[in-house]
Amino acid sequence: MVEIPYIFKPRKDTGLCNSKIAIWLFLASEVMLFGGLFSSYIFLRVFSDYPWPERTLPVLPGLINTVILIISSVTVVFAWAALKLRKWSQFQFYMAITLICAAFFMGLKALEYKAKFNHQAARLSDFTVVEGHLGYAKIDKEGRVSKVYHYGDHAEKGHGADHGDDSQGDSHGSDYKEFKHNKIFFKTSEIEVDVTSASGKYVDELIEQAHAAGSKIYLEEEVGAKRSYKDESPLQVGAQGEELSKALIKRAKSVFVSARTANGKLRRDNLSEQWAEAKAEHPDLRGWQIQKEYGVDVDLEAIKDRLVPMKKSLVFKVEPATTFYFKPSWITEGESLSKLKDNTILQGELQDSPMVISIDGLDFQHLVMKAEERQQDPETIIEKSWVLKDENTRQLWEVHKMMVVKLEEKLLEEYGAYKKDDEHGRYQKGDPKRVPTEKDHYRIDWQQIVAYGKALKEGKDISAMTYDEMKELRPGPVAGFTGPNHKTMNEYFPELSIPRNEVRFDSTFTPKWNTYYALYFTITGLHGLHVIGGGIVLGYYMFFGRKMYESNPDWLANRVEVGGLFWHFVDLVWIFLFPILYLM
Amino acid sequence: MADSPEAIHKAKKNYIIVFLILMCMTVATVAVATIPALDIGKHGFDTADMILGLLIASFKAGCVMFIFMHLNHEKKLIYFLFGLAIVLALCLYFITKLAFIDPIIFEGFRLGEPK
Numbered sequence: 001m002v003e004i005p006y007i008f009k010p011r012k013d014t015g016l017c018n019s020k021i022a023i024w025l026f027l028a029s030e031v032m033l034f035g036g037l038f039s040s041y042i043f044l045r046v047f048s049d050y051p052w053p054e055r056t057l058p059v060l061p062g063l064i065n066t067v068i069l070i071i072s073s074v075t076v077v078f079a080w081a082a083l084k085l086r087k088w089s090q091f092q093f094y095m096a097i098t099l100i101c102a103a104f105f106m107g108l109k110a111l112e113y114k115a116k117f118n119h120q121a122a123r124l125s126d127f128t129v130v131e132g133h134l135g136y137a138k139i140d141k142e143g144r145v146s147k148v149y150h151y152g153d154h155a156e157k158g159h160g161a162d163h164g165d166d167s168q169g170d171s172h173g174s175d176y177k178e179f180k181h182n183k184i185f186f187k188t189s190e191i192e193v194d195v196t197s198a199s200g201k202y203v204d205e206l207i208e209q210a211h212a213a214g215s216k217i218y219l220e221e222e223v224g225a226k227r228s229y230k231d232e233s234p235l236q237v238g239a240q241g242e243e244l245s246k247a248l249i250k251r252a253k254s255v256f257v258s259a260r261t262a263n264g265k266l267r268r269d270n271l272s273e274q275w276a277e278a279k280a281e282h283p284d285l286r287g288w289q290i291q292k293e294y295g296v297d298v299d300l301e302a303i304k305d306r307l308v309p310m311k312k313s314l315v316f317k318v319e320p321a322t323t324f325y326f327k328p329s330w331i332t333e334g335e336s337l338s339k340l341k342d343n344t345i346l347q348g349e350l351q352d353s354p355m356v357i358s359i360d361g362l363d364f365q366h367l368v369m370k371a372e373e374r375q376q377d378p379e380t381i382i383e384k385s386w387v388l389k390d391e392n393t394r395q396l397w398e399v400h401k402m403m404v405v406k407l408e409e410k411l412l413e414e415y416g417a418y419k420k421d422d423e424h425g426r427y428q429k430g431d432p433k434r435v436p437t438e439k440d441h442y443r444i445d446w447q448q449i450v451a452y453g454k455a456l457k458e459g460k461d462i463s464a465m466t467y468d469e470m471k472e473l474r475p476g477p478v479a480g481f482t483g484p485n486h487k488t489m490n491e492y493f494p495e496l497s498i499p500r501n502e503v504r505f506d507s508t509f510t511p512k513w514n515t516y517y518a519l520y521f522t523i524t525g526l527h528g529l530h531v532i533g534g535g536i537v538l539g540y541y542m543f544f545g546r547k548m549y550e551s552n553p554d555w556l557a558n559r560v561e562v563g564g565l566f567w568h569f570v571d572l573v574w575i576f577l578f579p580i581l582y583l584m
Numbered sequence: 585m586a587d588s589p590e591a592i593h594k595a596k597k598n599y600i601i602v603f604l605i606l607m608c609m610t611v612a613t614v615a616v617a618t619i620p621a622l623d624i625g626k627h628g629f630d631t632a633d634m635i636l637g638l639l640i641a642s643f644k645a646g647c648v649m650f651i652f653m654h655l656n657h658e659k660k661l662i663y664f665l666f667g668l669a670i671v672l673a674l675c676l677y678f679i680t681k682l683a684f685i686d687p688i689i690f691e692g693f694r695l696g697e698p699k
Contacts, residue, residue: 016662034673035672039676055617066610070606070610085592434626437627572645575644575648576645579613579617579641584633
């Protein structure tokens with residue numbers, strides 16, 4: 001067997017062993033990879049067309065993860081040192097701590113991700129942003145939304161606050177379906193399915209919902225077809241009264257596709273004939289000259305009797321008319337006509353489809369930005385916003401405005417005002433040195449909602465409270481470890497039923513919500529994959545390195561050093577990620 | 585790099601010191617961002633906070649690179665490789681500047697101007 005050279009002894013020309021150069025080359029490529037992502041972050045942040053979410057992530061999980069990674073960086077280098085000193089059990093001990101740290105890091109990351117996947121946000125038509133948790137609704141056979149649970153009540157009933165989107169029935173066997181209260185309800189008696197784009201997922205959903213409602217989706221008339229223009233024998237696609245099924249759609253699609261293929265061939269053959277004739281008539285002209293002068297094209301008149309009729313869509317009746325409900329992302333809704341994402345058209349009537357949400361965040365920053373673009377007074381636009389028509393949110397907003405004034409007074413008192421004019425005109429004499437930020441003015445986060453709620457509930461005289469007294473009522477970082485705490489503080493989060501036409505865009509806190517979250521998940525996700533990859537390699541050395549340790553300890557030490565270099569790099573990336581994503 | 589047992593024992597002491605420095609710096613990063621009394625520049629997040637945050641992060645990164653990754657006594661080739669990658673990555677941050685000297689963009693602006 002050929003021995004691999006320079007695995008732990010340095011080469012004379014470079015002074016380094018090969019594996020070390022290899023890992024540093026790899027790390028250089030990693031610098032470029034993460035450098036590119038950080039540069040995207042800067043680009044998107046500087047040029048963002050919406051207020052960038054500043055310091056909105058809970059800091060504590062990020063801080064703990066930073067500490068965890070630093071500890072693991074030390075233990076991995078200690079593991080290497082133990083190997084150098086030929087202490088196998090010490091090596092295993094430090095490596096085990098490193099792996100536990102890696103697992104802990106990923107576990108915490110998973111908790112953070114889960115909290116975001118279940119946290120809802122909506123941008124309303126006037127650009128107000130509301131954040132919160134969706135309530136739960138039940139729908140009965142007649143399509144009536146029969147009961148609405150508050151998010152927190154639902155958690156208390158033992159369902160677990162964040163079970164899946166939908167669930168069927170309950171332990172008592174009632175006939176209803178339960179789901180997160182953010183659906184589009186559409187009552188329909190006629191469905192038109194586009195056989196070329198129909199998706200099994202949507203067809204199944206229609207069938208399932210019709211079945212639950214005790215209604216039938218069927219073909220009102222028989223659908224036939226011709227095999228080809230030569231073969232006149234009838235071909236049945238679907239019989240009259242045949243119910244909607246994936247098999248039926250598949251059959252119709254296959255007939256449509258073969259008809260389209262046959263017609264395509266007919267056109268192509270005809271075009272070839274036309275060209276042959278044109279070339280025979282004008283042998284001295286080039287192809288492009290013939291096209292320019294005579295415009296050769298398919299002679300549709302000549303082949304019209306031979307074209308096979310194509311049926312692209314099937315029309316189904318729904319009896320009795322049924323209220324179907326879909327996730328907002330599945331449907332483009334209209335008053336009398338709606339279209340599912342697979343181009344299925346529903347004729348009927350749009351029903352009341354509110355989004356029911358316990359709000360734990362109210363943000364007017366985007367609204368203000370838009371108002372300023374239109375040169376309107378932001379305060380006036382806020383006062384007119386839909387969300388302030390609700391009594392509870394209005395009360396919160398009034399308290400918040402009072403608190404911003406108190407913050408202004410506090411900052412003036414603590415930092416004072418400028419004593420003379422700035423020569424560049426940035427401030428004038430008497431202007432306060434520090435003022436509340438846009439975020440202070442126009443965003444109420446969940447801790448503030450809880451504090452305001454507590455003060456109101458306890459019947460405190462808010463106008464007499466100082467800013468710091470109110471701040472003391474805010475829950476600490478542990479109470480809302482991964483985000484707003486709905487389990488114990490749900491009473492403070494007002495519930496809103498937002499009419500569908502007020503919702504401009506809604507999403508959970510996933511990459512879809514905005515570019516900040518797109519970057520957050522991309523970069524931290526990629527970093528997480530590096531943690532997993534590094535963990536697997538280091539774990540391999542710990543569990544299967546004994547044989548190598550006994551035969552060639554220097555080789556193993558070199559491997560651990562190389563693996564450790566990668567691990568330190570993972571730590572290095574996080575050292576920048578933590579402040580950039582959590583603190584800036 | 586440390587190879588003799590004595591040198592390794594000495595290096596381990598350094599690792600502990602660096603670990604403590606990193607911990608202190610981590611606490612400092614969070615403190616300057618969350619404690620109002622330590623907030624520099626304007627009230628709330630601003631450029632001064634960003635610069636301070638990145639300076640602390642760079643210092644921490646330096647500690648990890650030079651001590652944990654042994655860059656403090658590495659061969660020239662490694663400095664060249666890693667240094668080149670860092671320089672190239674920094675160049676990426678100036679790509680955004682290219683958007684302003686792109687002739688197509690300027691043509692667009694000119695077309696958009698009222699005649």
